[in-house]
Amino acid sequence: MSTENSIELPEGITTVTQNGLTAYRVQTSLGSGLVYEHGAHVAEWQPAGQDPVLWMSDSSDYADDKPLRGGIPICFPWFGPGRDGQHEPGHGFARLADWKLVQAEVSESGQAHLALELTGDQVADLAGFPSDFTARLDVAMGTILGLEFTVTAGGQQLDYEAALHTYFDVADIEQTMVEGLDGARYLDKVGGGEAQQEGAVNFTMETDRVYFSDSTTRIVDAARGRTLVVEKSNSANTVVWNPWVDKAARMPDFGDREWPAMCCVETVNALDNAVFLQPGESHTMGTAISIA
Ligand code: TA6
Numbered sequence: 001m002s003t004e005n006s007i008e009l010p011e012g013i014t015t016v017t018q019n020g021l022t023a024y025r026v027q028t029s030l031g032s033g034l035v036y037e038h039g040a041h042v043a044e045w046q047p048a049g050q051d052p053v054l055w056m057s058d059s060s061d062y063a064d065d066k067p068l069r070g071g072i073p074i075c076f077p078w079f080g081p082g083r084d085g086q087h088e089p090g091h092g093f094a095r096l097a098d099w100k101l102v103q104a105e106v107s108e109s110g111q112a113h114l115a116l117e118l119t120g121d122q123v124a125d126l127a128g129f130p131s132d133f134t135a136r137l138d139v140a141m142g143t144i145l146g147l148e149f150t151v152t153a154g155g156q157q158l159d160y161e162a163a164l165h166t167y168f169d170v171a172d173i174e175q176t177m178v179e180g181l182d183g184a185r186y187l188d189k190v191g192g193g194e195a196q197q198e199g200a201v202n203f204t205m206e207t208d209r210v211y212f213s214d215s216t217t218r219i220v221d222a223a224r225g226r227t228l229v230v231e232k233s234n235s236a237n238t239v240v241w242n243p244w245v246d247k248a249a250r251m252p253d254f255g256d257r258e259w260p261a262m263c264c265v266e267t268v269n270a271l272d273n274a275v276f277l278q279p280g281e282s283h284t285m286g287t288a289i290s291i292a
Contacts, residue, residue, distance in 0.1 A: 012106035013114065019062035024101065026141050028110035033141045036068065039095035040116040040137040043071035045145045050291060053145065053228060055169040055262040059255045067095045069253040070167045070262070074137065074149060077129050077160035079270040087127060091165070094135060097123050102136075111142030120154075130156040143290070147267075150284040153277040160275055163239065163268040164287050166230070170263045171223035173203045173242050178265060180217035181238065186210060187271070203263070206244035210270060213238050217265055218292065227292035230265050234285045236273035239266035 009015065012028040018036070023043070026033040034044035046052045056070030067073055075091035089096060100122075103115035115138045120131030132154025140146035147164055170176045178201040185196055189208040197211065200220070214236050219228040232238070241264040243251065248259040267287040269275050275283045 007101060007104060009104050010106045012110070013104050013112055019060075021062050022098075024104070024114055026112040026114075028106055028112055028142075030110040030112075030142045033112070033139075033145075035114055035116070035139055037098050037101065037116070038062075038064070039067060039097065040074055040099035040118065041068050041071055041095065042139055042145070042147065043068060045141060045289075047143055047291065051224065051226070052169050053289060053291070055167040057254050057258055059253050059258070061253045064098070065096060066253070067091070069251075072147065072167070073163075073165040074135075075161070075163035075165050075268075076135060076149075076151070077133075077158070077162070079161040079163050079268060082161070083271060083274065091163070092161075093123050093126065093129075094118060099135075099137070103138075107142075109142070111140060114139045114141075129160070130154065130158060132156060133158055145289040146286065147288075148284050148286040150282055151275070151277065152282040153279050155279050157279055158275070158277040160277075161268075161270040162275065162285055163266050163270065164285070165239070165266045165268075166264060166287070166289070168219055168228055168263045168265060170219065170221040170261060172221075173260045173263055175221075175223040176263055177202050177220050177222075178217055178240055178263070179220060180215045181211050181213055181240070184211045184213035184215070184238075186212065201240055203242050203244075206242065206247050208241045208243075209239065210268070211238045211240065212236065212273070219263055219265055229290045229292050230267070231288040231290075232267045232286065233288075234283065235267045235269055235287070237268035237270050239268050239270075240264065241266070 060069035
């Protein structure tokens with residue numbers, strides 16, 4: 001279960017129990033959001049006057065030993081099954097652990113800032129990963145959603161992959177395209193092998209690609225008439241994913257008819273772009289999401 005929160009919350013941030021889990025509800029003049037202690041999982045963000053920007057599955061699990069389906073899962077210290085393809089749990093342990101809220105403020109303009117931390121001693125099974133690291137997520141919620149994921153090595157060097165695995169809410173994936181990856185090399189996890197992106201990414205089948213790109217991307221949701229902008233810092237990979245019909249049907253925590261309503265564009269460091277830290281060193285990977 002969650003740890004008792006020990007910091008005072010400002011007006012605009014409240015502790016709630018949502019789906020049986022401890023979470024922090026943000027409600028200010030600039031919009032609303034929800035961050036679970038479980039996985040430091042940003043599950044909701046809705047700027048004032050806008051439709052929700054993040055997608056959550058109606059079939060998501062809300063259990064200590066399961067990841068949430070949707071929002072922004074933190075993948076750490078490996079991506080998928082890891083570089084050797086052998087690591088469990090998929091996408092690492094960080095999204096399964098209960099993080100601790102260490103900072104919460106709301107500015108005069110209504111921008112909320114929350115920070116949550118995770119240390120190795122809080123994790124039951126590190127699968128051999130050094131235990132004296134500190135991971136921190138800083139979330140800024142206002143007219144822009146900003147996330148900064150910082151890892152600090154303790155007395156041992158660290159070698160890890162990380163992702164902010166963002167699920168965006170779109171009106172119709174078949175009328176959505178992702179711009180900004182033109183010319184980028186990518187690993188095609190569906191068809192296998194590598195290829196080079198030509199023009200915008202369109203969706204006509206299961207799509208699961210690891211791009212070698214640090215570029216800003218734009219999710220053009222034509223059916224809604226909205227474009228989302230995803231800027232990144234210190235992230236050498238972008239992953240684009242939609243499970244489409246068959247894979248969605250195989251996932252118990254993903255509704256069979258939900259795949260048209262979401263698009264993952266993920267801020268990642270994986271494979272050859274894994275992060276190496278010497279003892280005491282830190283690395284911060286960031287993403288900033290806005291509506292064009
Ligand atoms: O980021 C895309 C991906 O690696 C896909 O291969 C798919 O497995 C997705 O992540 C979801 O993974 P999860 O472990 O959350 O079901």
